[in-house]
Amino acid sequence: MSLSIGGAVSEPGVLPQTNGWLAGARDAFSIAMGYYGVGLAAGVVEHAAGLSVAEILFLSVVLYAGSAQFILVSMLALGQSVSAIVLTVFFVNVRHVLMSAALSPYLRHLPAWQNVLLGAQLTDETFVVAIARCGREPQLSARWLGGLQLTAWMVWACANVSGALLAGSLSERLLQTQVLSFALPCMFAGLLVLQLQVQSVRWRGVSVAITSAIVALTVAWHYPGPWAVIIATVVGATLGLLLTPTTVEPTA
């Protein structure tokens, strides 16, 4: 395929089937299944904590963070102060700093306002799907990422509201919810294997993965809370850096 690179527009749109909004929405399929399951459960919990349907819609659209929403409603039900809730939510979500930083080389071609919009919708799941694509492409398409994230966002909000509306009759559906939410760990497993397969040095990636998993479990067993992912990521990535020869430029 011949492309003129001289044009001012960095995204020529010649590959709509892989770079466009719809392709992004399609690549959100696994996330959508998982979010529907988790979102239904979240909606039930939020409803049980006394939030109205309108409040649940507002919560899932504006906050849009699974673990933070569970924390917010459970702390609210326990009568905790606003400052305690906000601080806990911050600690739970500060891990996204690492993911946002890892994505930044692939989004720096975009204007700042697009970085703000795309970054604001970043979740664990959209991050791992997006970063899997970065191994194959030097930069991410804003439309593809937008399609991916908008789909995930809408499914999450719909699932939360569905959970609230179905709350009374959901007990027999809990098995289905459990299976649907299992799409997320399966997706993590699949993406982990795919990430390891594109690594230039396989044993380095495997060492990082095993170290990170062990650290995460160790921290989580001793200190329940938000720190496991952050500490495991810092330790794992530092090991990855130490195992990278200084003379060789990292390619991905």
Next chain:
Amino acid sequence: MMELRVSIVELVVLCALVTVLPRVLPLILLSRITLPAWLRAWLAAVPVAVLAALLALQVGVPNGQWTGQDPAMLFAIVSALLVATVSRSLLLTVLIGMLVYALLLSFF
């Protein structure tokens, strides 16, 4: 059912603010400067580390309302890892992983 309490709106907006900042600030700040090679090597190792940590926590630690620590989950995740290694297909991995989990849950 459709009421929207001011106190809830305020709380959600504050929580959203502290959620959005860590998601957005690195994208804005790091895109303005050229990162040193060591930092790029460190960031390049972040995805594998994040994925492994998230996966380990979902399988190994009871998490909120929707996952628990059970052998069915462990077995289904091992199946998913094998399917991913052989097929290199994310969709197939997710579908077979869910199928294995559903079968294990309904039979045992």
